[in-house]
Amino acid sequence: MSTISSTASRTRAGAATRRSGLRPMLHYTWHSTYLTAKNVGYVIFTFTLPLMMYILFSQLFGGAPSEAGVNYSALIMVSMGSYGALGAAMSGGAYLAVERKSGWFRQLGLTALPPQSFLWARAAVTMILLLPSVLVVDLAGFLIGGVRAPLGVWLASIGLIWLSLIPMIVLGLVIGLWVKTEAVGGLTTLLLMALALLGGLWMPMEFMPPTLQLIGQALPSYWIGQLGQFPFLPADTAFPWTGIAVLAGWGGLLTLMGVLGYRRAIASSKR
8 A cells, every 4th residue: 555655755745746747838939939039039030031922923923823833922922921931930049049058058957947857848839939920921922922812821831831930940940059159140140041042942953953953852841842832733743752751851960959059058068
């Protein structure tokens, strides 16, 4: 009986600990989301720039039908929405680097929010902030670009973009965990531009040399755009399963790097 009582007590204590840790994690998630949304630079590069690029490109090329029979405005809309969301996904690393340098990991030992929950909360913040960057461009596509499709097509496109950006969220965290704070912003911007350009988000992949096309098809940014465009393509279009495999491979590799970087950050915070 004493063993059973002891086990039950430990179970209740563990449940109470999880509940007590959940509240500060939710508070941190909400607070960080609010502060990030107030960042002027974040708003410009995540919302305003992709919106302006979509309006420009859709006015220049939106009237031409694509080979798949879809108006280019829809494809440009998805590409620009993916670009904005890509920037939002990778932005989490900058905030993580600042908090790491400030000794926040060391302070976590004195709070009810464990470091691993802190990382989950940071990822959740980024996932929340991804959606507006896609929705703003999609709204412009409907109002300005004349894109029309059933509601299910819009929701499927947004959902595929949202989920396919998970490896890019991990990439942002990896940068924040491994790179010095002073270099995080520059490296993130450089990688964002390279991924957007080589991944065909700024221009169709067909316009690139064959070598760059091969490189682009191995990048997650290319498949983020392809998956987002898929619901707008004809019904007989094959689903890009290759993109799922590429994103899964990048996700696994980046997660491993994130785990190693996390352990390194925790170890250095205890020195």
